[in-house]
Amino acid sequence: MATTATIKSPSKSTWSGGQAPMKASYGKLMMWFFLLSDAFTFSALLITYGVIRYSYPQYNPEIHGEVFKFSTEYWPIPDYVFDGVPFLHGMHLPLIFVSIMTFILILSSVTMVLAVEAGHRRDRKDVEKWMLWTIVGGLTFLGCQAWEWSHFITGKEEGLKGVADATKFFGANLVQNQYGPQGFADLFFFITGFHGTHVFSGVVLNFIVFYNVVVGTYDKRGHYEMVEKVGLYWHFVDLVWVFVFTFFYLI
Amino acid sequence: MSEIKTQNVHIDSHEEHHDDHAHHETFISKYIFTTDHKMIGKQFLMTGIFWALIGGALSLIFRIQLGFPEADISWMRPMLGEWITPEGRLDPEFYLALVTMHGTIMVFFVLTAGLSGTFSNFLIPLQIGARDMASGFMNMLSYWFFFASSVVMFSSLFIETGPAAGGWVVYPPLSALEQAIPGSGLGMTMWLVAMALFIVSTLLGGINYITTVINLRTEGMSFSRLPLTIWAFFITAVIGLLSFPVLFAAALLLIFDRSFGTAFYLSDIYIGGEALPQQGGSPVLYQHLFWFLGHPEVYIVIMPAFGITSEVISTNARKPIFGYRAMVGSLLGIAFLSFIVWAHHMFVSGMDPFLGSVFMLLTLVIAVPSAVKVFNYLTTLWKGNIVFTPGMLFSIGLVSLFISGGLTGIFLGNSAIDIQLHDTYFVVAHFHLVMGSAAFFGMMAGVYHWFPKMFGRMINAKLGYVHFWLTFAGVYLVFFPMHYIGIAGFPRRYYTWSSFETFSNIFQDLNAFVTIAAIITFAAQFIFLFNFFYSIYRGRRAPQNPWHSNTLEWTTPIEPGHGNWPGAIPTVYRWPYDYSKPGAADDYIPQTVPYSETPESNTDFENELAALEKESGVEEVDETKE
Numbered sequence: 001m002a003t004t005a006t007i008k009s010p011s012k013s014t015w016s017g018g019q020a021p022m023k024a025s026y027g028k029l030m031m032w033f034f035l036l037s038d039a040f041t042f043s044a045l046l047i048t049y050g051v052i053r054y055s056y057p058q059y060n061p062e063i064h065g066e067v068f069k070f071s072t073e074y075w076p077i078p079d080y081v082f083d084g085v086p087f088l089h090g091m092h093l094p095l096i097f098v099s100i101m102t103f104i105l106i107l108s109s110v111t112m113v114l115a116v117e118a119g120h121r122r123d124r125k126d127v128e129k130w131m132l133w134t135i136v137g138g139l140t141f142l143g144c145q146a147w148e149w150s151h152f153i154t155g156k157e158e159g160l161k162g163v164a165d166a167t168k169f170f171g172a173n174l175v176q177n178q179y180g181p182q183g184f185a186d187l188f189f190f191i192t193g194f195h196g197t198h199v200f201s202g203v204v205l206n207f208i209v210f211y212n213v214v215v216g217t218y219d220k221r222g223h224y225e226m227v228e229k230v231g232l233y234w235h236f237v238d239l240v241w242v243f244v245f246t247f248f249y250l251i
Numbered sequence: 252m253s254e255i256k257t258q259n260v261h262i263d264s265h266e267e268h269h270d271d272h273a274h275h276e277t278f279i280s281k282y283i284f285t286t287d288h289k290m291i292g293k294q295f296l297m298t299g300i301f302w303a304l305i306g307g308a309l310s311l312i313f314r315i316q317l318g319f320p321e322a323d324i325s326w327m328r329p330m331l332g333e334w335i336t337p338e339g340r341l342d343p344e345f346y347l348a349l350v351t352m353h354g355t356i357m358v359f360f361v362l363t364a365g366l367s368g369t370f371s372n373f374l375i376p377l378q379i380g381a382r383d384m385a386s387g388f389m390n391m392l393s394y395w396f397f398f399a400s401s402v403v404m405f406s407s408l409f410i411e412t413g414p415a416a417g418g419w420v421v422y423p424p425l426s427a428l429e430q431a432i433p434g435s436g437l438g439m440t441m442w443l444v445a446m447a448l449f450i451v452s453t454l455l456g457g458i459n460y461i462t463t464v465i466n467l468r469t470e471g472m473s474f475s476r477l478p479l480t481i482w483a484f485f486i487t488a489v490i491g492l493l494s495f496p497v498l499f500a501a502a503l504l505l506i507f508d509r510s511f512g513t514a515f516y517l518s519d520i521y522i523g524g525e526a527l528p529q530q531g532g533s534p535v536l537y538q539h540l541f542w543f544l545g546h547p548e549v550y551i552v553i554m555p556a557f558g559i560t561s562e563v564i565s566t567n568a569r570k571p572i573f574g575y576r577a578m579v580g581s582l583l584g585i586a587f588l589s590f591i592v593w594a595h596h597m598f599v600s601g602m603d604p605f606l607g608s609v610f611m612l613l614t615l616v617i618a619v620p621s622a623v624k625v626f627n628y629l630t631t632l633w634k635g636n637i638v639f640t641p642g643m644l645f646s647i648g649l650v651s652l653f654i655s656g657g658l659t660g661i662f663l664g665n666s667a668i669d670i671q672l673h674d675t676y677f678v679v680a681h682f683h684l685v686m687g688s689a690a691f692f693g694m695m696a697g698v699y700h701w702f703p704k705m706f707g708r709m710i711n712a713k714l715g716y717v718h719f720w721l722t723f724a725g726v727y728l729v730f731f732p733m734h735y736i737g738i739a740g741f742p743r744r745y746y747t748w749s750s751f752e753t754f755s756n757i758f759q760d761l762n763a764f765v766t767i768a769a770i771i772t773f774a775a776q777f778i779f780l781f782n783f784f785y786s787i788y789r790g791r792r793a794p795q796n797p798w799h800s801n802t803l804e805w806t807t808p809i810e811p812g813h814g815n816w817p818g819a820i821p822t823v824y825r826w827p828y829d830y831s832k833p834g835a836a837d838d839y840i841p842q843t844v845p846y847s848e849t850p851e852s853n854t855d856f857e858n859e860l861a862a863l864e865k866e867s868g869v870e871e872v873d874e875t876k877e
């Protein structure tokens with residue numbers, strides 16, 4: 001054709017081209033699609049958890065004895081595994097510590113929302129403040145997780161009797177653990193570790209964004225969309241934790 | 252419009268953010284670390300061709316073993332070294348490594364990266380009317396991750412213990428235990444690393460394709476006006492986005508089982524009478540995770556080829572594609588179903604037979620959208636003024652191969668029949684026709700059809716015809732006999748069968764025949780290679796729109812620069828399949844022609860649209876510098 005015509009599009013309907021139909025920049029869309037795909041990675045891991053978990057029997061007082069004790073025969077009850085709290089040695093406080101961790105992470109999502117909101121107002125001081133709180137929340141969560149892991153690894157007084165040689169095994173590693181079947185500790189380390197890696201990279205991203213806020217990059221750019229993008233990631237990581245928490249600690 | 256100089260194309264810098272590269276291009280920024288989608292597409296194509304040659308050559312080695320088990324192949328020793336035994340035979344372990352690497356290379360490196368990578372990159376911005384991908388930088392990363400993955404996979408061919416050897420599906424426990432076979436050592440580790448890099452590359456590419464199609468379509472390019480190529484690439488990218496992460500998870504767990512003593516996939520294993528410590532894992536779990544990717548993957552391979560075929564067949568039949576909506580619908584249907592049929596690969600894995608029958612039902616349902624596609628191709632061809640370009644021949648070849656291979660899928664989908672056929676050459680025949688050959692033909696169709704756009708020159712058609720007929724006859728001669736061998740019970744992935752009386756007497760001749768056909772087919776590809784590289788430098792100069800096609804890429808200059816259109820991006824007014832429209836002067840009306848300019852061929856509805864175009868005021872902007 002000899003000529004190319006440019007016209008104002010007759011129909012300004014959203015999906016007819018020439019504009020971003022979802023009112024989202026390509027960067028934000030990319031983040032959404034990345035999160036969708038990451039959600040499938042986590043789903044695969046949680047399904048793995050389910051498959052291995054339910055290949056073992058539940059603890060049943062009538063068969064396994066009135067008093068719960070750890071055994072490789074059945075999956076442990078989380079209340080008895082995760083009952084430690086720092087400085088309160090020897091007390092049975094089921095799920096208290098992990099609830100605190102979860103609460104902190106959810107709080108950091110709230111501060112992230114506030115940072116995004118401040119970004120919309122282009123209020124640099126507020127973005128700085130809330131990003132900082134979010135980073136603090138993330139680091140606290142990671143710190144708690146480190147304690148939780150080391151507690152899990154060192155183990156409890158009672159230990160688990162070795163099958164073959166009647167020695168006792170304390171704590172946990174990838175090959176053996178005192179709480180129950182090998183898969184229990186393997187999955188715990190793998191899935192919370194994989195999630196923790198996500199939190200860690202989230203903190204790093206948050207920090208980079210925080211730095212850019214401080215030096216005024218986004219003021220120069222004219223918008224704070226980067227804050228929104230890391231915000232999406234951060235919320236996703238929190239949401240995943242809710243699932244991980246449910247799987248490992250509640251059921 | 253014929254003479255537009257493309258050197259130093261100047262692009263309005265307010266249009267897009269990444270145009271400022273166009274001015275100071277060095278060799279490195281133009282050919283190596285390029286962010287231009289066209290160059291990245293070509294990088295994928297070249298790497299894909301390289302891999303196709305390697306993958307093909309590997310298959311010839313094991314074909315020789317199957318066809319001529321007594322042959323003395325010491326002449327290969329300079330190349331394969333210790334893998335040829337002192338008696339001049341192929342090492343049995345290496346045979347397994349060969350089939351594994353052949354499968355991996357062909358499925359992932361050639362037909363995923365080489366096909367999607369090439370054509371999604373090259374065509375998406377050109378056909379939707381965008382200056383480039385949403386993120387040129389991520390696109391570049393996508394190629395370089397693929398490159399890194401290729402380097403790792405390629406190096407694994409040369410290590411002492413050999414590359415991975417557990418089949419392209421790398422099932423544990425075989426792949427999880429280093430003691431099992433040499434290939435499960437370092438070779439397997441490198442396989443996993445390469446695949447992890449490959450997945451990153453696919454995700455970077457896929458996220459880019461999806462967002463580009465959503466956000467960067469030019470004015471007027473609604474989804475219902477998208478060429479079917481773009482629909483296919485778009486849906487393929489979505490499938491990849493949702494299935495590759497599951498393979499990623501499966502591979503990570505396998506890495507832990509291999510290297511850190513976990514028991515996700517391992518349980519109750521005794522080696523030399525010694526029990527391994529791992530307890531409680533499930534190898535079938537790996538199969539589920541793998542095939543949750545594995546089955547969608549086969550559609551990731553075929554769907555871009557479908558898209559290319561739709562475009563090429565419609566253009567060269569000079570007819571609108573039959574049932575555009577049905578074509579889109581069947582792509583969506585296939586995409587959806589592809590996620591819920593994976594366990595048909597596991598009918599005999601010890602899975603619950605009831606679950607098997609559920610998967611059998613879902614599997615057979617896929618035949619419906621597949622058939623919709625086939626019938627629509629045939630009805631598009633029906634009574635068309637067919638122009639037999641090489642691209643067209645390869646597209647028709649795809650339809651033929653897809654029918655032949657699809658029919659055997661219906662046999663295999665029946666869980667009871669599959670007990671007999673599973674892991675025999677019948678399966679090999681099925682997927683090489685329906686996936687391997689069909690997708691390869693789609694890729695060839697794309698190369699022949701878009702060669703003028705890629706390199707500004709025409710590829711020689713005569714050589715193209717020779718290449719087509721040799722390849723077409725070749726793949727049928729190679730893969731058709733495999734059905735008979737398979738039905739008779741000949742298993743796949745067996746190094747030797749000559750010690751079985753029945754097998755050696757019955758199958759020697761067919762196997763030898765297949766091997767000879769394979770060698771000829773492989774040799775025929777060198778005709779293509781010569782033609783391809785010769786035409787890049789010496790081909791006839793391409794006209795602007797050699798196939799009289801409607802889509803936007805043919806409105807760009809013959810050799811488009813970075814940014815694709817020197818002036819403004821064209822606006823789109825109609826769908827891409829207005830071929831041989833009754834009343835129209837030409838037998839094609841490009842997407843950029845407004846309805847108001849074609850009153851002679853408009854329908855009533857289109858006249859209404861034309862009125863709307865008028866209302867909003869068509870400003871004729873003549874920026875074409877005749």
Ligand code: HEM
Pocket residue numbers: 549550552553595596614615617618621657658659660661663664665669672673674678681682685686687
């Ligand atoms: C009518 C549609 C189809 C049906 C019902 C079907 C069914 C099956 C079944 C049941 C198997 C497993 C056989 C076994 O291992 O025992 C299989 C294998 C396979 N199919 Fe199909 N199929 C269909 C179409 C396709 C298409 C379109 C492709 C690719 C584009 C494809 C690619 C493959 C591959 C690669 C394998 C073998 C994987 C392996 O074991 O290495 N199939 N098919």
Ligand SMILES: [Cu+2]
Pocket residue numbers: 545546549592593595596
């Ligand atoms: Cu399948």
